[in-house]
Amino acid sequence: MSAVEQAVRWLNDPLNWTNPGGILDRLGEHLSMSATAVALGCLLAWPLGLWLGHTGRGGGLVVLVSNVTLAVPTLALLTILPLTFLGFGRPAVVVALAVFAVPPLLANAYTGVRQVDPETRDAARGMGLSGGQVLRRVELPLAVPYLAAGFRTATVQVIATAALATFVNGGGLGEIIRAGFGLSIASGGGQILAGGLLVAGLALLAELVLALIERLVTPRPLRPARRRANRRAGNAIAGN
Template sequence: MTDFLAAFQWLFDPVNWAGPSGIPARTGEHIVYTLLTLLIASIVALPIGFLIGHTGRLRGLAVGVSGALRALPTLGLVVYLALIMANISIVPPLIALTILAIPPLLAGAYSGLESVNRSTIDAARAIGMTEWQIFAKVELPLSLPLVLGGLRSGALQVIATWTVAAILPVGGLGRFLFDGLPVQNYPEMLGGSIIVVVLALVVDGLFALTQRLVVPRGVAAGKVRADRAKDPWRAFGVTVPGRQPVP
């Protein structure tokens, strides 16, 4: 408890909120690094995932590659890239974390398109839609919640792992951990960890809200009608005594 009190004292100390190494500056760096990583990973993973989900080809290869990339030790990869590139800038951790972010984005993309009901796609083809129109107007809108789920998972991994990437002299919230460790400034280390946790929770909440908002209104309305058809009382949250719920 004493450690947490000391950490919160460090967090609310005005001295730690000023300058290029203050909490706002480090948080801003962490967010920029995360956005840049997700942007590069999205450019690589989403088109491939959409192509696999739309055509149904090479899914096994994608699953195998994703599993292999997930198994890579990120910290070791960061150090290895820094050594072979003779570069201690942002580039090695950016490459390593982009590799880390690709698997969840790739899985979300092809799983999202695969989840679309095939009869819906067949109906779109039957009315004369091109393959591009089917993807843009049918598959993509219906798959957005799962696609965003993959992006959400990748974002949380990247936020957490950029902290570890501060083993190199780069910015971000990980600086509080690696700068506080040599001088045994545990309030700074714990305070920096708390900021990372809060940032991850905020980002997770924003993605969760966005996932709910992107569900097409027709899909949401259809789900409500299906629930009412199964059990009209259940749709309104009413439980009738002595009545068995409809599965």
């Protein structure tokens, strides 16, 4: 029996879905730590990116932070962080994945504010709005396409990378792959392939759902800007 046939048979076994530690349990763990990591990344990156974009003085810092965080392999962070007070398990995984999520979130937040038409910004100031009000009422709404593009990119990357959590006892769908490697290739190849397909399928589903949500929350006049933001995000991924 080929690995593909084994994977199909493994996925079609109801017990592999419902047993403790099965697909449903691992899927819940995977989604939980991915969502927590992206939320933490948003809390760190969005306020900083929006403020630096508003002041127009942090372009170099944004590039530096993005390059540094992208240069550090996630697997290296997963190896180092468990040796700190975080210990082995999910906290170390969440922090490592949050660091991985920061670059697209930070860069797109900064770019989104900087792309606002200067005349629009000047008109808002001419109406008597303070700097904070300009940011909240004018720049932030117009930056939505870029924020959405960064969120989508970060989420898909985190979901795909969270499979590495298994190396530090973090749970998730990667546990299915690791368990397959614990067997012989003849008997575990199908489980390894099935685990990989589950991770890839979840990342693809997240991409499709977030693309739809991104389109729905972006006003029609801002959709060209959303497409430009997606192209920028794609080019950044390709360049790295």
